[in-house]
Amino acid sequence: MTEFLKQPWPWYIAGPLIGLTVPALLILGNKSFGISSSLRHICASCFPANIPFFTYDWKKEVWNLVFVFGIFLGGAIAINFLPNPNPIDINPKLASELAGYGITNYDHLVPTDVMSWASLLTLRGFLLMVIGGFLVGFGTRYAGGCTSGHAIMGLSNLQWPSLIATMSFMVGGLIMANLILPHILSL
């Protein structure tokens, strides 16, 4: 059983399980699935600075912070108790492209050749981690949600603004991965 669980899980197992988070949170306490709002609650609880967007009763949303803390713990549990015995299997075309940038280590979920404490102060590492993170936080809040809030929760509730947001996520990602990221990784 554990050997089976240690293998990477296929999409048709993982996807429905992720989808079940939607009814689970609704039935457990009328909570709409959404993860990026946790970043907003952190701002509201730590540095609201009298900005109206952050002066609300964040204590009502503590459940969301507990939920993301659970995601952190889940990551730690999965990697320690259910470690994948094999390196991540990636598409050969991607592998040969990445090799050109010096990315050859697939043992981790992040590319440690370019995302590590040592590479943080290189221009490439700074763009990947600091600027990338900033875009994630700024963009999700500007869009009013991320993959969970718009693509999964919003589309589950047949909200067309969420469809527009999801298509925008995809367009942004396609542009970055195919047109801009190759130049960043070549730095």
Add this chain to the structure above:
Amino acid sequence: MQQSTNTDFEVRSLDAMCVNESHLAHRWYHNIKYLVVGVLFGVVFVKSEVVSWFRIQEMFRLQSFHMYGIIGSAIAVGMISVWLIKKFNIKTIYGETIELHPKTFNKGQIYGGLLFGLGWAITGACPGPLFAQIGTGATVIVVTLLSAIAGTWVYGWLRDKLPH
């Protein structure tokens, strides 16, 4: 605290992601159930490699069906669930009626969505996976998370000046 409850409601309603529908006040330990859901969710994230930078690169290069299968089947299950909840008027475990509010369109969904998409493809992570990646021991991702928090803060600060 000069903020009235009305402002609170207005701020929350402008941003559907931040509306907590439960009208009940609970003791702190009621939050443990969200911790459990979060843990299960985090395990699925890691075991299905949704939190892998490499899987996100494959997705945006159209080199793998994996991520499309996951997001697509998650939406399908979510849609059926929401439909069933509405159809049978399923209540929460506390007996409250489940409330779902429509989202209103604003241009932020396009501009913000594009910016988030750019960030998603660079970092290989949306906000949820950032937490899971840190859990797997990629401690440097704390920097990415702090930067995402800073991005959220700057958005809140500039909000009135941005086109919506």
